[in-house]
Amino acid sequence: MKxxxxxxxxxxxxxxxxxxxxxxxxxxxxxxxxxxxxxAFDEIPKPKDELPTVITNDRFLILGIKPNxxxxxxxxxxxxxxxxxxxxxxxxxxxxxxxxxxKFKIPRLSENVNQVVTLNRRSGKLEYAFxxxxxxGKIFYTCSIKxxxx
Numbered sequence: 001m002k003x004x005x006x007x008x009x010x011x012x013x014x015x016x017x018x019x020x021x022x023x024x025x026x027x028x029x030x031x032x033x034x035x036x037x038x039x040a041f042d043e044i045p046k047p048k049d050e051l052p053t054v055i056t057n058d059r060f061l062i063l064g065i066k067p068n069x070x071x072x073x074x075x076x077x078x079x080x081x082x083x084x085x086x087x088x089x090x091x092x093x094x095x096x097x098x099x100x101x102x103k104f105k106i107p108r109l110s111e112n113v114n115q116v117v118t119l120n121r122r123s124g125k126l127e128y129a130f131x132x133x134x135x136x137g138k139i140f141y142t143c144s145i146k147x148x149x150x
Contacts, residue, residue: 028061030126030141037137071097079106
């Protein structure tokens, strides 16, 4: 009887790690497509050679998928476009997730600046929309899944 109880207790201890939450990570590399500046209600495209490299450089986005199919943004380089501010908490919870897109806001120190990133789940197209008292526009990227090399 003691052997049976010890085997039962040992198996319960060993099975506890089977329920640990694992997060699947998906790494995206996003390359620049186009920049549109919005003045009044007019959309004015700007050529790539007139833009700073901070906008035209490749960006990355790391999504985490939890076992219950919740999606979170684990890491991104999109807050570097218009600010040197990097948030203390790097994990971002998307504001909207549906079959077509994932939408999340970039955390900012200023309440006057609004930055929304929308990733199309089917095509990989990403739209980075920004609005501040001084400027308003959209930057478009094409994202593709990349595996980590090391």
